Amino acid sequence: MKLSAPFIYGLLACVLLISAPHAEHLPLWVSLVSALLMVWRAYLVYSNKPLPQRGLLFMLMAGSVGGIFITFHTLFGREAGVTLLILLAALKLLEVRSERDATIVIYLACFILITEFFYSQSLLTAMLMFATLLVILATWIHLHSGTLAFISRLRIAGMILLQAIPLTIILFVLFPRVQGPLWGLPQDAYANTGLDDKMSPGSVGHLVLSDEVAFRITFTGTPPRRNQMYWRGPVLWNFDGQTWTPGKSAFGQIKPPRLDNPGSPANYTVTLEPHNKTWLFTLEMPTNISIPAGFTYDFQVWQKVPVTARLRYTAHSQLSYRANIEEDRRQLQRALMIPVNLNPRAQILAAQWRASSANDEEITRKALSYFNHEGFQYTLSPPPLGTNEVDDFLFETHKGFCEHFASSFVFLMRAAGVPARVVTGYQGGEYNNIGNYYIVRQSDAHAWAEVWLSGRGWVRIDPTAAIAPARLELGMAAALPETDSATLPWISRSHISWLSNFRFNLDSLTNQWNQWVLGYNPERQFAFLTRIGMEEITWQNMAFTLLGGIALLVGLFTFFMLRKLATLNTDKAQQLYLKFCAKLSKKGIVREMHEGPQDFAARVAQIKPQLASPIANITELYVTLRYTKQIDAGALQRLSRAVAAFKL
Amino acid sequence: MVKTVFSALRQKFRIWLFRPKIESGSVTLNQRRIFIIPTRQGLGFVGVLLVMLLGDINYNLSLGYVLTFLLGTTTLMAMVHTFRNMAQLEIRAGRTESVFSGEMAEFVFHFHNTGKLARYHLKLTSSNVQEVIFDIAARQGMEVKLPIPATQRGWLCSGRLTLSTEFPLGLYHAWSYLQFDTRCLVFPKPSPPHPLPVSAAPNGTGTLNVTGDEDFAGLRNYVAGDPIPRIAWKALAREQGLQVKQFSSPQGQELWLEWGHLPALSAERKLQILTRWVLDADAQGIQYGLRLPDIELPPGQGTLHRLECLRALALCGLQT
Numbered sequence: 001m002k003l004s005a006p007f008i009y010g011l012l013a014c015v016l017l018i019s020a021p022h023a024e025h026l027p028l029w030v031s032l033v034s035a036l037l038m039v040w041r042a043y044l045v046y047s048n049k050p051l052p053q054r055g056l057l058f059m060l061m062a063g064s065v066g067g068i069f070i071t072f073h074t075l076f077g078r079e080a081g082v083t084l085l086i087l088l089a090a091l092k093l094l095e096v097r098s099e100r101d102a103t104i105v106i107y108l109a110c111f112i113l114i115t116e117f118f119y120s121q122s123l124l125t126a127m128l129m130f131a132t133l134l135v136i137l138a139t140w141i142h143l144h145s146g147t148l149a150f151i152s153r154l155r156i157a158g159m160i161l162l163q164a165i166p167l168t169i170i171l172f173v174l175f176p177r178v179q180g181p182l183w184g185l186p187q188d189a190y191a192n193t194g195l196d197d198k199m200s201p202g203s204v205g206h207l208v209l210s211d212e213v214a215f216r217i218t219f220t221g222t223p224p225r226r227n228q229m230y231w232r233g234p235v236l237w238n239f240d241g242q243t244w245t246p247g248k249s250a251f252g253q254i255k256p257p258r259l260d261n262p263g264s265p266a267n268y269t270v271t272l273e274p275h276n277k278t279w280l281f282t283l284e285m286p287t288n289i290s291i292p293a294g295f296t297y298d299f300q301v302w303q304k305v306p307v308t309a310r311l312r313y314t315a316h317s318q319l320s321y322r323a324n325i326e327e328d329r330r331q332l333q334r335a336l337m338i339p340v341n342l343n344p345r346a347q348i349l350a351a352q353w354r355a356s357s358a359n360d361e362e363i364t365r366k367a368l369s370y371f372n373h374e375g376f377q378y379t380l381s382p383p384p385l386g387t388n389e390v391d392d393f394l395f396e397t398h399k400g401f402c403e404h405f406a407s408s409f410v411f412l413m414r415a416a417g418v419p420a421r422v423v424t425g426y427q428g429g430e431y432n433n434i435g436n437y438y439i440v441r442q443s444d445a446h447a448w449a450e451v452w453l454s455g456r457g458w459v460r461i462d463p464t465a466a467i468a469p470a471r472l473e474l475g476m477a478a479a480l481p482e483t484d485s486a487t488l489p490w491i492s493r494s495h496i497s498w499l500s501n502f503r504f505n506l507d508s509l510t511n512q513w514n515q516w517v518l519g520y521n522p523e524r525q526f527a528f529l530t531r532i533g534m535e536e537i538t539w540q541n542m543a544f545t546l547l548g549g550i551a552l553l554v555g556l557f558t559f560f561m562l563r564k565l566a567t568l569n570t571d572k573a574q575q576l577y578l579k580f581c582a583k584l585s586k587k588g589i590v591r592e593m594h595e596g597p598q599d600f601a602a603r604v605a606q607i608k609p610q611l612a613s614p615i616a617n618i619t620e621l622y623v624t625l626r627y628t629k630q631i632d633a634g635a636l637q638r639l640s641r642a643v644a645a646f647k648l
Numbered sequence: 649m650v651k652t653v654f655s656a657l658r659q660k661f662r663i664w665l666f667r668p669k670i671e672s673g674s675v676t677l678n679q680r681r682i683f684i685i686p687t688r689q690g691l692g693f694v695g696v697l698l699v700m701l702l703g704d705i706n707y708n709l710s711l712g713y714v715l716t717f718l719l720g721t722t723t724l725m726a727m728v729h730t731f732r733n734m735a736q737l738e739i740r741a742g743r744t745e746s747v748f749s750g751e752m753a754e755f756v757f758h759f760h761n762t763g764k765l766a767r768y769h770l771k772l773t774s775s776n777v778q779e780v781i782f783d784i785a786a787r788q789g790m791e792v793k794l795p796i797p798a799t800q801r802g803w804l805c806s807g808r809l810t811l812s813t814e815f816p817l818g819l820y821h822a823w824s825y826l827q828f829d830t831r832c833l834v835f836p837k838p839s840p841p842h843p844l845p846v847s848a849a850p851n852g853t854g855t856l857n858v859t860g861d862e863d864f865a866g867l868r869n870y871v872a873g874d875p876i877p878r879i880a881w882k883a884l885a886r887e888q889g890l891q892v893k894q895f896s897s898p899q900g901q902e903l904w905l906e907w908g909h910l911p912a913l914s915a916e917r918k919l920q921i922l923t924r925w926v927l928d929a930d931a932q933g934i935q936y937g938l939r940l941p942d943i944e945l946p947p948g949q950g951t952l953h954r955l956e957c958l959r960a961l962a963l964c965g966l967q968t
Contacts, residue, residue: 103689103818107696110719114700114712121711129715137722137817144818145768146781156816160729164721171717178705309708518710550724558728565736565763 003102006150008045010139011105012038015093017132018112019086025119027071030083033064034090041093052094061091082115099143106140123513134158167553173529174546176539177522194275195424195445197234200243201389204424205380205401210442214426215272215281216511218437224266224283226428227472228319230448230460231281231440233425235298237334239414241342242389244407244422247334257299259285260325260457262318271514272311278302281425281440283317284460290314297331298421299323299458310519323458327419332452335419338411343390346408350415360418360453364461367412371405371466374398378405378468402471405463406447419452423460427472434501435508572636573625580618580643587648597623611648618642668808672829674740677811681824682734684727690819693723723819730820733767733813737784741806741830742791746958748923749837752795755806755830759790773810798834801919801962805831835958838927839920844934845909867891878933902947903929903936905957919961926961930954940964 016038023031037060044051064087065075072080089108096102113132116125137157138150145153194214196203215231238247266283280293280301291313293303301315338347349370350363357363377399385392390408393400400408406422413420427446429438448462465472520528529537534545581591581600589607591600601619605612621639665683675681686694697720704712742756761767761784773779774796784790798804812823867880870890880891905925910918922938929936930949937947938957942964945957 099818100689103692107693111696111700114703114709114715117709117711117715118707121709126711126714129711133715133718140818141816144814144816146783148768148783160722160725160816161718163725164718167721167724168714168717171721172713175713175717179708517714520710521708554724554728557725558731561728561732561765562735564765565732 003096003099004147005045005048007102007139007142008041008096010135010142011093011096011102012042014106014109014132014136014139015089017135018109018116019089021116021125021128022082022086022112022119025079026083026086029067029071030087033067034086037090037094044094051097054095057091057095061088064088064091078115078118082112082118085112085115102143106136106143109136121518123510126513126517130161134161137161163557167550170546170549170553172520173525174542174549176542177520177525179522194273194277194442195233195426197236197246197277197279197424198243199236199403199407199422199424199447201382201385201400201404201407204403204445204447205382207442207445208380208401212442213273213507214275214440214442214444215270216437216439216514217271217429218269220267220269223268223431223438224264224319227465228264228283229428229438230284230423230446230462231426231429231444232284232286232299232301232423233279233281234423235296235300235450236422236424237298237337239338239407239411241339241387255297255324255326255328257285257295257297258324258326259287259318260322262287262321264319266317266319267314268317269312269314271511271519272307272313274307274309274311276306276308278304278306280307280311280313282315283319285321285323286315286317288316297324297328309521310514312515312519322456324452325455325457327452327457332419335421335452336414336417338414343388343411343415345388345391346394346412347415349394350412353412354416360451363416363418364413364451364453367409367416368461368463368466371409371463376400376405376467378402378464378471402464403447405467406449409449409461409463413449413451421450423448423450427462432504432507432511434504435511437511439507571626573622573639576636576639576643577618577622577626580622580646583643583646583648608648611646614642614646618646666825668825668827670827670829672741674738675826675828677734677737677739677824679735682731682822683824684731684820684822687814687818687821690723693819697723722817726817726819729816730813730822732765733815734770734811734822734824736763737761737767737811739811739826741828744830744832746833746835746955746962747798748835749798749801751798753798753804753832753834754793754795755832757792757794757826757828759784759792761786761788761790763787767813768815769813771810771812773812775807775809796832798832801834801836801916802966803831803963804834833959833962835962836916836919836923838924839917840924841928842921842924844903844925844928845905867893877931903934904939904947905929905936906939907941908939915965919964923958923961926954926957 015034019026019031019034043049065084068080068083068087069075072083074080075084085108089105089112092101092105092108096105113129113136116129134154134157137160138153141153141156142148145156148156195207234246236244236246238245268283270281272280280289280303282289282301285299286295286301289301291303291311293301293313295301340347353363353366357366374394375398378401379399380401382393382400382404383397385397390411393404393408394412410420410422424445424447426440426444427448428444429440431438446464448460448464450458450460452458462472516524526537529542534541577597584591584604589604595603597619601615604615608615618639621635621642625635625639697716700712700716700719703709704716738760740758740760742758744753744755747753757772759770759782764786766786767784769781769783771779771781772792772794774794776797778794778796780792780794782790782792794806794809796804796806806828809826809828810823811826812821814821867883867888870879870892878892880888880893883889883891905922907918907922910921913921922940926936926938930953933949935947935949936957938945938960940960943960945953945960948956
């Protein structure tokens with residue numbers, strides 16, 4: 001069977017639709033080559049020219065595989081695999097000669113469609129998937145329906161898809177979920193944007209440019225004030241003069257974290273986007289978390305494996321506290337280490353403060369007032385710093401972002417003999433009044449300091465607040481000078497009410513989508529099935545319910561479809577007439593098969609002359625209703641009455 | 649031993665399942681008559697779906713689950729659609745025109761779709777490779793002609809036909825066997841031109857002046873089946889209507905086409921020559937009779953006579 005030109009165009013549309021969304025992460029040459037191959041194929045169909053020789057295709061294939069190997073240094077793994085599949089599909093188009101080849105391209109298209117979900121599983125992607133699937137199905141139907149018009153095919157495809165939805169929902173809800181992975185994942189399985197456990201000048205600043213969601217939070221009870229929302233991430237102890245790292249506490253047994261005088265509790269549920277790191281974010285200071293996780297000596301919460309899927313947990317925090325009043329001496333020693341030969345001017349300044357102050361608290365106050373009064377500026381684009389970066393920042397440039405302030409503050413504290421450390425995480429959150437939850441974005445990334453004061457334990461000090469208090473109250477856009485805020489993602493800038501309303505609606509929808517569709521994991525499934533009243537959720541029970549549901553739905557569906565096919569050509573008038581005939585046949589007057597209504601009426605009138613007039617009436621009404629095109633409700637009623645009144 | 653038992657059982661099963669039976673009248677395709685199995689492509693697609701499912705589980709792709717289930721369900725729904733594409737169709741065999749051996753016999757079947765759904769890409773196949781593909785709109789009838797080569801004179805049966813469909817996705821093959829009692833009469837293939845026999849007329853003139861008009865006897869009104877060369881065109885031109893010239897043919901002018909007068913040839917060959925003669929004699933408007941070993945048809949003329957002769961030739965020596 002020769003494949004028709006419209007069918008080839010349909011196949012081209014399928015391959016185009018499945019590969020276009022991949023273009024943004026494919027190597028440029030792959031996009032170009034696939035586009036060229038498709039244009040070539042379209043040209044060949046258009047001009048009705050023969051397909052290229054197999055030898056040439058083989059060479060192209062070898063070239064593509066070679067190119068992929070050079071680009072990725074492998075042919076396996078996610079990126080290389082997807083790229084290979086897309087090139088294969090485009091090349092296969094040039095080889096489609098038979099129905100079998102076409103089927104292979106369609107199967108390949110279905111398969112490539114799923115690979116898009118490695119990169120995005122948003123609502124928009126889902127809608128695009130649906131549209132693509134519609135085109136694929138319409139093309140597929142083309143292969144088995146001859147010359148059916150495109151619109152009819154699209155309609156059939158749409159109908160099949162619509163019919164498939166109820167069963168898909170049942171499968172989605174009831175199909176026993178297994179927590180992956182089944183086998184080792186390649187290293188590149190998940191993208192990771194987000195906070196790192198290293199901090200150097202600019203490392204937080206570049207995150208601020210991203211409007212990606214880091215996590216969403218729903219509070220039970222009153223949410224804390226915005227300036228109290230410090231989402232604790234990695235705590236950094238070690239400083240090499242340029243970069244802060246967590247370091248290692250090489251002290252063996254360390255006392256577990258301890259909170260005294262807790263107050264202002266907060267309960268909340270966090271839905272954390274996957275960031276491929278082991279730490280979890282909680283409000284300072286966390287006391288409890290609903291999932292298996294560990295608390296470190298410096299109040300970090302972490303789990304054993306990196307967060308590779310959207311994670312939900314409920315946590316409990318105390319917003320006022322005294323943290324580790326009795327801190328291990330060795331830990332305090334760690335919190336005083338600085339590279340001695342760097343930043344001499346800062347060290348001198350710290351020494352002056354130490355000399356002129358009565359206690360540690362006074363030193364911190366002096367430092368904060370120093371930041372406040374020496375003309376420091378909060379900016380996203382600080383000038384570059386030299387080797388003595390703390391000195392350069394403190395005495396030369398005076399311009400920096402939160403990591404500059406946190407870093408130099410902690411350096412000053414340590415130089416003055418006050419134990420201090422850097423804490424990174426997120427600050428604040430945007431309230432979505434439509435979904436009643438908070439959104440924390442990458443742009444809310446922040447760094448602050450903690451100092452240990454005797455009798456008070458670890459105390460949070462945010463030097464950024466001293467320079468730009470608006471950062472805590474109103475967010476990034478309000479705190480930055482106007483020239484800077486232009487570079488922020490538009491989402492952090494917009495204050496137009498309808499726009500932000502739309503944005504909140506959209507995010508609310510996304511949140512629901514994330515919670516119920518994307519986040520439908522074994523735990524959610526269990527919770528949901530319990531809620532809809534399924535007792536004893538076992539593998540077998542789920543399988544039985546699933547099979548039962550499928551059988552029921554397919555049965556119902558088949559029943560309705562076959563009903564549509566059943567012969568129902570007896571209309572109302574005919575039914576009434578048949579009733580009349582049945583009445584007569586009870587008395588032995590049977591209408592012959594060949595006998596028309598009028599002949600029959602004439603015959604009956606001869607047998608039963610006394611009934612001649614009602615019979616004539618019924619027959620006339622019936623003949624009018626049945627054999628003239630016009631529909632007359634009144635006549636039907638009269639017939640109905642006449643038949644009912646007819647008695648022998 | 650086991651093998652023979654097994655094949656016998658298999659044969660029994662096939663007979664039970666497919667119930668080979670010749671039908672007359674109209675047939676409605678119901679569940680009992682429609683068979684459906686996944687095609688090789690269908691099994692292949694299930695393989696693709698399983699690989700997709702493994703990927704979903706391994707990478708925790710929720711949307712991947714959605715797509716996989718959607719495609720899986722579509723696969724299931726496609727089965728119902730394949731089935732419904734044939735279900736409740738009414739089929740009746742129509743009249744089939746007789747043909748000469750060597751031609752194509754066109755078997756006519758009337759399909760009637762009483763349902764509200766159209767049927768697409770139905771394929772009617774005879775046991776030899778002939779096939780015809782057609783669609784039937786909702787609430788429509790359709791006349792389908794299936795050409796079957798007529799290779800032998802006599803009765804040609806349509807044999808067991810297969811009505812099948814793989815609509816919509818080619819994942820399933822649904823089929824039904826149709827075996828109607830309809831048959832087509834196949835006349836012997838006319839031999840190449842062969843001169844008509846010399847009339848065995850008593851006057852012994854030797855030749856037959858078939859086109860002579862010296863015995864013109866007058867005109868009569870045309871009746872269907874009169875040979876065209878005898879139409880009085882001049883009379884038609886004079887607006888006297890369609891009339892036919894009549895000739896008074898003397899008794900001995902009748903032509904007998906006789907099996908016995910043919911030289912020693914094979915029976916089929918003889919029948920072919922006789923067929924040729926019947927056609928030629930009919931075309932020339934001669935009164936002719938046919939004498940076969942088992943039947944004798946008195947001299948006559950016209951379409952009916954010709955068909956009767958051809959029928960006798962077609963069935964000569966065959967059990968019917």
